[in-house]
Amino acid sequence: MSNLRDENNQHVFWRARKSLRWYRSLALILLFFACFVYDYLNNNAGLQAWLIFARPLVAACLLVFAVLENLTLNLSSPNTSVSSEKSPEPRFAQRYWRKLQSPGIKTSLTYVYQHMLTAACSVLAIYMLVTNFSNTFLLTPIKTGIVPVICILLAACFSVLVGERMLSFKPIRQWPLHSMLTGLTRALLSILLAITIALAFYTYIPKVSLVVLYIAGAILFAIATEFVLRTVTSIFTLPRAGWRSPFLSKSIVAEYYRWPLHPLLIVRKKIYQHFGVDIGKIQAFALIARIFTPVLLSIIVVGWLISGLHQIPLAQRGIYERFGQPVKVLSSGLHVGLPWPFGRVRPVDFGAVYELQLSDELPPVKTSAPKIDDLIEGPPPQESWRLWDNTHATDQAQVIASAAGEKQSFQIVNMDIRLIWRVGMNDTDAMNSLYQADDIPTTIQRVARQVLTQYFAHQQLDVLLNEQRAGMSVILNKEIQQRLNKMNIGVELLFTRVESIHPPAGAANAYHGVQAAQIAANALIAREKGYAAALANDSQRVALTAINTAQAFSHEQQAMADNALTRANAENDSWKMNPEAFVNERRYQILSKALSHTPLLILDDEISKQHAPILDLRQFWQSSDVNN
Template sequence: MQVDLEVDGTPVAGLPRFQQAVFHGRRLRQFAIGLSALAAVGLVLAFFVGLFAPLSLWAALLVSQSAGLLVLVAGLQSAWWVTQWRAWAINPPLPVVLAVDDTVAPEGWYERLLDRLGQRSVRLLGQVGAPTLWLGGWALVTLYSLSQFWNLTLPPGALGLSASVGAALSLLLAFGLLVLERQLAQENVAEWPEAAPLAQLSRVAIVCLVLSALCLLFASEASVWPVRLAVLIGLLPGLVAVELLLRAVLSLFSPHRESLEPGLLARSFVADLLRWPPQPLLALQHELHNRFGIDLRQIWAFTYMRRAFLPVLAVVAIVGWSLTGIHEIPLQGRGIYERFGKPVEVFGPGLHAGLPWPLGRVLSVENGVVHELATSVGDVSGPVMADPAEGPAPSTANRLWDASHVNDKSQVIASSRGDKQSFQIVNMDVRFVYRIGLTDQAALAATYNSTDVPTLIRSTASRILVHDFASRTLDGLLGEDRVGLAEEIGQAVQADLNKLDSGVEILATVVEAIHPPAGAANAYHGVQAAQIGAQALISRERGAAAEATNQAQLQASIARDQATASAHEINATAQAADLKFTAEQKAYASAGQAFVLEQYFSQLTQGLANARLLVLDHRLGGSGNAPTIDLRTFTLPADPASPRSSAQPGATH
């Protein structure tokens, strides 16, 4: 029951909670300072861990633990404000006579506006109250820190000795808070009403610390649940922080009086659920009974529900347990059904019914899923990220000999130095594309005959490669032997896997790269460069000889063709002359003198074709008109006897 100082005769000095207010305030301050320091250290460590190792488990774990401590600190400070009011109520301070304010009012409108805003801000903060502001601030800090480190995609990993040390420290701090929680839970309500809510808030921090210790103890590279649990731990203090923030906001709408005893703001319904046996509706029942006089225990429907709860729960549990016998097999998978631990049938994709767990269970088996496996021991399977087509080439495309590659494995091959046999080491990247056989027998063999199929393939392939490469040379591997190398290795590995009844089917064998070790790459480059230079010189000389031979053959062919053409031309001319002579003989025999005259005219026409002639025939004009020549159309003839230069008149010789 709250105390109102304005009511006359209120005996606050006789109330135990007022008498011990100073002692409680001192304890709350010490606890709040210590826990806030621990929470600050945890947040700082989480910040640096997130800065240098963002995928580590420690960042999320430290933030979850610090959030639990911050929620408890918020409750402790809220209770401290209540104890301060009680200490003030039992020992009120002496009234202070305020001096007359002689300050001069500001003259300018801007100064008056600032002064008015400042006074209103101070008045508003006074109405809100420091407890509300501090409670909202702690809640916001908790929510912000959790949101910054919330990541459900953290990869699992082993933490080593640091995990054991962190788990021990978490359990030690949880034990100290458990002692505090037991002390608060045993406090009398009349002496300290806020002890029970503070005990509930301390359970939140204890749960966070204990769960964090479990995550640290069971963290490993193969376990994912510790990482997920470390992040999900923050949900509990996050829900409590949201409730405290909501209570701080709602407290703004409740009236505040200096004479009325304040109540504890940092009460949490979520933290109140952390009790055994759990009674989630107990607080609601008490509130309804105290405020409205409604007793849920007197309602027949609720009584019937309480009586029928266990039978209904049992029926639901039995039905749920029976439904565990229904199994759904995905399209890319198969399932081996075990009845009482014995494999009975291989289920295909779809829904199948069987005995419920643990009488019957289904083991998942792949159905046609293709895998790629490198023979290198350092090969670590991870998510394949597609590289952009326009970006730089991926690191796996680097095939330079002077660099070491992750997937390369060293092999000893045969070699020769002079007349002596020797060996040399080469690095190679051999990959196998495999899948589990599509038959039921292959699925059973892959499930029960081998615990780790990739390790089995890798060990078998390593043995085959050592045996096969011992009889090969580097020149052969880089040359003609490489064509059938992958097929031979794949057949040998498949034969050994069949002997072991592994149920694995090798689809393809790919030899990605074969090259000397990175340290000997430069020397081998020199040997290859000399060999390439010698081969290039031989090829160049052979080309020059072939060019000279071809040129000589070309010249001989041209001379022969020219002689043949000249002979054919002479023969053709002679044949043409012979044919012409024969034709003229036949014409003369037939025509006689007319043919000769015709030939004469023809030859005369050919001879005078380009001559300038003037033919005079006296028979053309008849007897009266003689032929006449018009000399005006002719050029004057030049007299060769005339002197080249004539003397000028009057000249003296």
């Protein structure tokens, strides 16, 4: 009985291989035809609107050809060894051809061919789909040719549907690729139907058609990416003896084309195929399978109910809408309301201050230029330039009345005015800011421009240049706030800041001359002040030197006179006390001074007769103590 079943299976496989040859040839013809049509559409500017439909079809043809080629190689019988029977010696060409037909070389060539073909088809399909996603379309309507193309696509869908029904109702026993091939057929059918529906409604609702087309492209992209990954991972598995070509065109996405889905059943089969463990017989996994759907639905319901909790940060307020109608203004904190979409909280600023410039142009981006060292005596740095001929991207131009001789004229004045504003702090202002104005900054900017135009239309150029900016800011702020209050948009204008007012070109040129003359005059004044200060300091130094010298000389003479007077008084007192002793002392002092540097020989005439006279030939020098 088993032998009969095996023979039937072999007969079915043989018929399948025979049919696959025709299907593969048909797929190859369709692929060449699709590439030819794509090239024709790409080279004609008037037909490029068809490219968004042609690219998914070309990608689908590439993947179908890869699937059929892998299926054909997988159904081929494994290679057998060459018969060992003796045969006559072949020629050189026949011998070389037989070497190429040997099992090892044939297996290697089949291995390389299968992997290269699958990878090439998948990568080309991904390139087509990425190009279709990245291009921006102008949604150009297609006026002709839609009906014939839809008929062709419907015929293709019918053919694929017939094949899918045959695979579903006539399964081949002991063929593990049956369910995979059925899922790939259903995936191809869904893609063809999506492209047909998108093309049918493209003229009427193009945006919806593009969404449907993108969904079909996303399915193709997922399948092609999976083919590439399986091919890359299969490279590391080298063929062995009795090797059969693997089916590289498997897809988990295609396996989910069934109803009911049973995602855990697919995981169970994968685990059983790889590890040989049937997790369905484990009670824990059986319990998980039974409670999976209720738990998932409970999580979804709880998550939907949690959407009724709204957290508002400190820097914001929230306007709670119940069934689309604003109910109240919520402060910062955690609040409970109806879940989405029945209840919603729309955030509003609470105290955030903004600065708005009246010019539409943005300030230029400053590029980091090489900085030049500023010398003390060199020219001023560029950061200090404040001339009016510089470009001011954030300035607002206004027409000002002025006098040209005896006639009335107009001048264009550029000014930089900034508005500091915020949303009002009360609840009414919060609601008005959200529902009364679509774009608050643009509304404030337009109202401010109207007020500025009316204000400067009554001003003269001379008065405007001499007017204080503080008073002008107060007037402009008051008038703009009045306009905003009439519009009820809930905006509070805090301050209107007049940064700068640049006069017209003629006045700027005149001011340049005045500024240059003023700079030159200030330089001359500073130089003369420096010269005068230098002369004054020099004269003061000379005078102070003479005064100090005279005072030092006078003090020196006074000290000498005081010393002489003290000596005279001392000598006078000494003479009065003992005149004779004083005279002798004075005489001895004079002799000591006179004889201090003269060598002397002293003879004592009172030497006794008992001793012989002695002549002292030694030379004595008086010490310094004698002088004193």
